Amino acid sequence: MVENKQISVKKKAYVVNDAIAEKIRNTMKTKNKRFFNVMGSIGAGKTLILERIAKRLSPYYKVFVINGDVATTIDADRIAKSGATTVQINTGGGCHLSASLIQKEFDKINIDDYDIFITENVGNLICPAAWDVGAEKNIVVVSITEGEYVIKKHPIIFKGAQIAVINKCDIEGEDFDSKTLVEDASKIKSDMKVICTSAKTKQGIDDLITALGIDIPKRE
Amino acid sequence: MHEYSLASAIVTQIEEIIKKYNVIRVKKIIVSASPYEMVIPDLLQEAYKIITHEMEKFKDSELLMEIKAAEITCIECDYTGEPTEEGDPEFAYNFLCPKCGSRDTHINMKQMIIETVDLELSEE
Known part of the structure; x- marks a missing residue:
């Protein structure tokens, strides 16, 4: 005999990922560690910003960076040269990192050996917005070469972020303008911290580190 | 994607849920989400078909997505609930708070719910 039955589920589709993300967040908080998730388009300058941050912080903190890319270890190799410990996740076509992917990497290390953890998410402004990786803050990097409408076109990722980085401000001029992006990032969310940077010239890198709430010890 | x-x-x-039952096959899964969840129903169904293609208990099953109202939280007054109108013409997801009129609102994402699953069970 065959019986048809409808089961009421009423569970959030993201519940498994979100539970892992919350566990990661709690672990970091309990252990007094910092964990940030950096998102942005391909070519926005995420990797160079992380190289700059790693270089600036490595004399004082143990930094661990997880890079997400479809293929290669190029980004992890680059950032490793700046003093951070790095690991590359190759998603093989996946368009975002997830809490379980991050947890797997954390399971391979001793969290206590590090002070600051940063993920460089897979490069795009859509998919990473939906998948919580357990970070305390989400940072979105856009560059002024992406066009003045890039924030208006991708509101969701900015709604879920605490810091918007407007990068490549060194080429500000006739063809590229940071003004609209700064205004849009401020309008989309009242408590958004907006930082203008040039990873190339290091402009704004210290401001970004300060916005993350990390103390930069004064040089002796 | x-x-x-x-x-x-x-x-x-769903695999976890059906372990509790003597399931012959899953027939239908219904999920609900707001139009602002960054989910394209056709793509979700395509992905579901690819994933379940060789899963015997999901053979010929379907995944349907129902659209439900969006939910916002107002940063100004803490209102949580449905927005009363469309978003700002300039900033598509800055919805108007029906309580205090502010557009400084947060759209609550990732609210997709798995509502029901229809199963064919063996009574033996």
């Missing part, structure tokens, strides 16, 4: 990850998360949960 993050719909693939989402479809995979749904299938994983």
Whole structure:
């Protein structure tokens, strides 16, 4: 005999990922560690910003960076040269990192050996917005070469972020303008911290580190 | 295509649920989400078909997505509930708070719910 039955589920589709993300967040908080998730388009300058941050912080903190890319270890190799410990996740076509992917990497290390953890998410402004990786803050990097409408076109990722980085401000001029992006990032969310940077010239890198709430010890 | 990850998360949960039953096959899964969830229903269904293609208990099953109202939280007055009108013409997701009129609102994402699953059970 065959019986048809409808089961009421009423569970959030993201519940498994979100539970892992919350566990990661709690672990970091309990252990007094910092964990940030950096998102942005391909070519926005995420990797160079992380190289700059790693270089600036490595004399004082143990930094661990997880890079997400479809293929290669190029980004992890680059950032490793700046003093951070790095690991590359190759998603093989996946368009975002997830809490379980991050947890797997954390399971391979001793969290206590590090002070600051940063993920460089897979490069795009859509998919990473939906998948919580357990970070305390989400940072979105856009560059002024992406066009003045890039924030208006991708509101969701900015709604879920605490810091918007407007990068490549060194080429500000006739063809590229940071003004609209700064205004849009401020309008989309009242408590958004907006930082203008040039990873190339290091402009704004210290401001970004300060916005993350990390103390930069004064040089002796 | 993050719909693939989402479809995979749904299938994983359903697999867990059906362990409790003497299931011959899953017939239909209904999920609900607001229009602002960054999910394209057709792509979600495509992904679901790819994932379940060789899963015997999901053979010929379907995943349907129902659209439900969006939910916002107002940063100004803490209102949580449905917005009363469309978003700002300039900033598509800055909805108007029906309580205090502010557009400084947060759209509550990731509210997709797995509502029901229809199963064919063996009574033996």
